[in-house]
Amino acid sequence: xxxxxxxxxxxxxxxxxxxxxxxxxxxxxxxxxxxxxxxxxxxxxxxxxxxxxxxxxxxxxxxxxxxxxxxxxxxxxxxxxxxxxxxxxxxxxxxxxxxxxxxxxxxxxxxxxxxxxxxxxxxxxxxxxxxxxxxxxxxxxxxxxxxxxxxxxxxxxxxxxxxxxxxxxxxxxxxxxxxxxxxxxxxxxxxxxxxxxxxxxxxxxxxxxxxxxxxxxxxxxxxxxxxxxxxxxxxxxxxxxxxxxxxxxxxxxxxxxxxxxxxxxxxxxxxxxxxxxxxxxxxxxxxxxxxxxxxxxxxxxxxxxxxxxxxxxxxxxxxxxxxxxxxxxxxxxxxxxxxxxxxxxxxxxxxxxxxxxxxxxxxxxxxxxxxxxxxxxxxxxxxxxxxxx
Amino acid sequence: xxxxxxxxxxxxxxxxxxxxxxxxxxxxxxxxxxxxxxxxxxxxxxxxxxxxxxxxxxxxxxxxxxxxxxxxxxxxxxxxxxxxxxxxxxxxxxxxxxxxxxxxxxxxxxxxxxxxxxxxxxxxxxxxxxxxxxxxxxxxxxxxxxxxxxxxxxxxxxxxxxxxxxxxxxxxxxxxxxxxxxxxxxxxxxxxxxxxxxxxxxxxxxxxxxxxxxxxxxxxxxxxxxxxxxxxxxxxxxxxxxxxxxxxxxxxxxxxxxxxxxxxxxxxxxxxxxxxxxxxxxxxxxxxxxxxxxxxxxxxxxxxxxxxxxxxxxxxxxxxxxxxxxxxxxxxxxxxxxxxxxxxxxxxxxxxxxxxxxxxxxxxxxxxxxxxxxxxxxxxxxxxxxxxx
Numbered sequence: 001x002x003x004x005x006x007x008x009x010x011x012x013x014x015x016x017x018x019x020x021x022x023x024x025x026x027x028x029x030x031x032x033x034x035x036x037x038x039x040x041x042x043x044x045x046x047x048x049x050x051x052x053x054x055x056x057x058x059x060x061x062x063x064x065x066x067x068x069x070x071x072x073x074x075x076x077x078x079x080x081x082x083x084x085x086x087x088x089x090x091x092x093x094x095x096x097x098x099x100x101x102x103x104x105x106x107x108x109x110x111x112x113x114x115x116x117x118x119x120x121x122x123x124x125x126x127x128x129x130x131x132x133x134x135x136x137x138x139x140x141x142x143x144x145x146x147x148x149x150x151x152x153x154x155x156x157x158x159x160x161x162x163x164x165x166x167x168x169x170x171x172x173x174x175x176x177x178x179x180x181x182x183x184x185x186x187x188x189x190x191x192x193x194x195x196x197x198x199x200x201x202x203x204x205x206x207x208x209x210x211x212x213x214x215x216x217x218x219x220x221x222x223x224x225x226x227x228x229x230x231x232x233x234x235x236x237x238x239x240x241x242x243x244x245x246x247x248x249x250x251x252x253x254x255x256x257x258x259x260x261x262x263x264x265x266x267x268x269x270x271x272x273x274x275x276x277x278x279x280x281x282x283x284x285x286x287x288x289x290x291x292x293x294x295x296x297x298x299x300x301x302x303x304x305x306x307x308x309x310x311x312x313x314x315x316x317x318x319x320x321x322x323x324x325x326x327x328x329x330x331x332x333x334x335x336x337x338x339x340x341x342x343x344x345x346x347x348x349x350x351x352x353x354x355x356x357x358x359x360x361x362x363x364x365x366x367x368x369x370x371x372x373x374x375x376x377x378x379x380x381x382x383x384x385x386x387x388x389x
Numbered sequence: 390x391x392x393x394x395x396x397x398x399x400x401x402x403x404x405x406x407x408x409x410x411x412x413x414x415x416x417x418x419x420x421x422x423x424x425x426x427x428x429x430x431x432x433x434x435x436x437x438x439x440x441x442x443x444x445x446x447x448x449x450x451x452x453x454x455x456x457x458x459x460x461x462x463x464x465x466x467x468x469x470x471x472x473x474x475x476x477x478x479x480x481x482x483x484x485x486x487x488x489x490x491x492x493x494x495x496x497x498x499x500x501x502x503x504x505x506x507x508x509x510x511x512x513x514x515x516x517x518x519x520x521x522x523x524x525x526x527x528x529x530x531x532x533x534x535x536x537x538x539x540x541x542x543x544x545x546x547x548x549x550x551x552x553x554x555x556x557x558x559x560x561x562x563x564x565x566x567x568x569x570x571x572x573x574x575x576x577x578x579x580x581x582x583x584x585x586x587x588x589x590x591x592x593x594x595x596x597x598x599x600x601x602x603x604x605x606x607x608x609x610x611x612x613x614x615x616x617x618x619x620x621x622x623x624x625x626x627x628x629x630x631x632x633x634x635x636x637x638x639x640x641x642x643x644x645x646x647x648x649x650x651x652x653x654x655x656x657x658x659x660x661x662x663x664x665x666x667x668x669x670x671x672x673x674x675x676x677x678x679x680x681x682x683x684x685x686x687x688x689x690x691x692x693x694x695x696x697x698x699x700x701x702x703x704x705x706x707x708x709x710x711x712x713x714x715x716x717x718x719x720x721x722x723x724x725x726x727x728x729x730x731x732x733x734x735x736x737x738x739x740x741x742x743x744x745x746x747x748x749x750x751x752x753x754x755x756x757x758x759x760x761x762x763x764x765x766x767x768x769x770x771x772x773x774x775x776x777x778x
Contacts, residue, residue: 062768078633085454085469135448136410244466245469378451379454
């Protein structure tokens with residue numbers, strides 16, 4: 001398998017994009033990535049599209065050829081397909097694009113992630129979010145996704161003494177980071193008091209512990225690493241791409257406070273890249289619910305099990321800390337357009353590793369990690385990226 | 390890229406399986422394929438699942454880890470993902486599984502296709518079927534998928550003199566073939582008079598020109614070709630796997646009676662396999678609507694453009710004809726569980742090429758072709774299989 005580089009990145013603003021349709025945001029992100037890669041659409045050989053729920057959200061399945069079509073590429077009859085794995089759909093599409101280039105099948109592929117979430121009422125979006133949990137064993141009994149993550153939070157508090165304040169600090173930091181991101185859904189800073197006083201969603205989680213429903217799209221152009229080196233002074237290499245799955249229902253896990261899919265994918269990824277957590281300066285991780293960030297930091301190996309709460313509250317994962325986590329603002333502040341998230345995480349990492357992240361820049365970042373999660377962790381995808389100059 | 394073999398196949402009965410859930414049929418097909426491959430679940434390394442619309446049909450996204458989980462494999466944290474491209478989802482999943490083994494990434498992967506369609510009313514299923522056409526440019530104006538294929542039929546009749554009777558003959562032959570298939574949704578034979586007298590759906594197509602809504606699942610186990618040779622006296626090789634896309638909306642095509650995605654995928658597939666249409670003895674092709682079979686036969690290169698009607702009516706594609714088309718009964722009689730179709734087509738081909746198709750057996754079949762289509766042809770996937778002993 002040959003080395004794969006990221007040649008170009010693009011991303012729309014995340015938020016309530018009521019003036020633009022699914023196909024429009026998909027094309028906007030893809031075109032920006034193509035221009036950034038200094039390629040023309042005539043160079044592209046395939047499209048992999050991450051999307052979670054276009055069927056329920058916009059009554060449209062079969063969306064990969066739709067995006068190709070409206071990008072003006074129908075006449076070339078390229079292969080395209082959608083890849084889905086709940087909230088991890090974007091990262092799964094990237095994994096498939098990575099394999100397509102690594103195997104030598106194609107030289108240049110575009111990987112997109114897109115979701116149009118705000119065309120349905122919030123109650124519908126909540127139901128759709130729950131469709132990534134186990135419908136027959138969780139959802140029909142009334143569980144929503146925040147309710148399940150609420151259970152994880154309670155258990156983490158019980159087992160490790162994690163406090164409500166430590167969990168809430170994730171949202172505070174995300175909004176602080178998001179305030180510097182022009183593409184973020186939310187750019188307002190919030191205080192810990194606001195997080196703690198916000199209306200309950202699924203206790204202990206309140207409304208400010210939960211990422212918003214957002215529209216948005218992101219795209220990356222992949223190619224052989226020698227082309228990345230030829231085209232850029234700060235070429236970016238995909239050092240690892242790993243997927244792992246676990247049981248759908250939270251109740252079937254030995255330990256509800258451990259995402260074994262994340263720890264498995266991370267272990268394999270660090271092995272593939274011959275790296276360790278200490279080599280990473282910047283990470284984009286899953287924080288659809290604040291507690292998810294704390295659990296993920298432990299399972300990715302950035303902090304000992306049960307110690308994430310105090311470490312996070314002490315600023316170890318803020319700008320200037322040992323690993324800057326979610327400089328984009330994360331799902332909480334940058335936004336959560338399901339299928340776009342995993343691709344957007346990698347867009348942010350590329351900008352960080354190239355040194356193009358402006359106010360958000362993590363100094364001297366050379367290795368970045370992205371972790372995308374579906375449901376309560378039935379799927380996790382971990383990517384490691386390196387600046388390779 | 391190394392050679393890939395199909396080591397095992399499995400398939401549930403297609404039909405109204407109201408006594409079984411999505412996860413149950415998925416596991417039934419997968420287990421049969423695994424036993425057929427003489428492997429244990431401990432040998433598997435990844436799952437690719439073709440499914441079109443589980444979100445709208447059973448309120449469940451994120452179904453690939455669901456199937457892994459209920460197959461008892463959650464503890465191994467294997468990678469799994471769903472692949473979607475409308476009605477071509479099953480074949481797209483097979484394409485991804487093929488690449489995963491061909492690239493050397495994995496040795497043994499299972500590719501499944503599953504859909505549970507009959508848990509929703511027919512009107513809902515019709516809407517979901519239409520979600521594979523262009524929602525904003527076709528469906529909101531009232532077009533259903535049979536209406537679009539009806540337009541194709543009218544134009545084919547106008548341009549080439551194809552008759553209503555020739556189109557109806559596809560359904561007659563499918564039911565004749567399906568009568569010999571114990572897994573078929575419909576096993577009753579029908580007459581041409583019945584097809585012509587059936588109630589209209591979208592003229593000229595009547596209810597007997599349209600494939601049913603079915604539940605069902607199919608699975609194949611893929612592995613390195615040398616393993617296929619070691620384990621079977623009739624090893625089956627995937628000689629080609631090709632995907633091509635086209636515009637979503639029928640109105641944007643230069644010629645509505647030509648599926649350019651099919652002709653592109655077929656051309657690439659014959660080139661990859663170093664074969665020609667004349668080498669094929671058995672084919673499973675897209676006949677969700679009778680006219681689709683005629684158009685597909687032309688675009689696959691089995692018959693000259695415009696000549697499919699008379700050739701089909703003359704029995705050239707029946708048992709004993711030059712290519713036996715849809716010995717399974719096709720989508721029309723075997724059934725149409727969207728995401729399972731593309732995998733089931735290959736299951737039938739493997740049984741034919743191994744000489745295990747009993748009453749349906751095509752004598753001396755050594756090369757088979759499968760063509761799976763999404764929407765009105767925005768996606769086509771063509772696989773070529775060979776008996777390699």
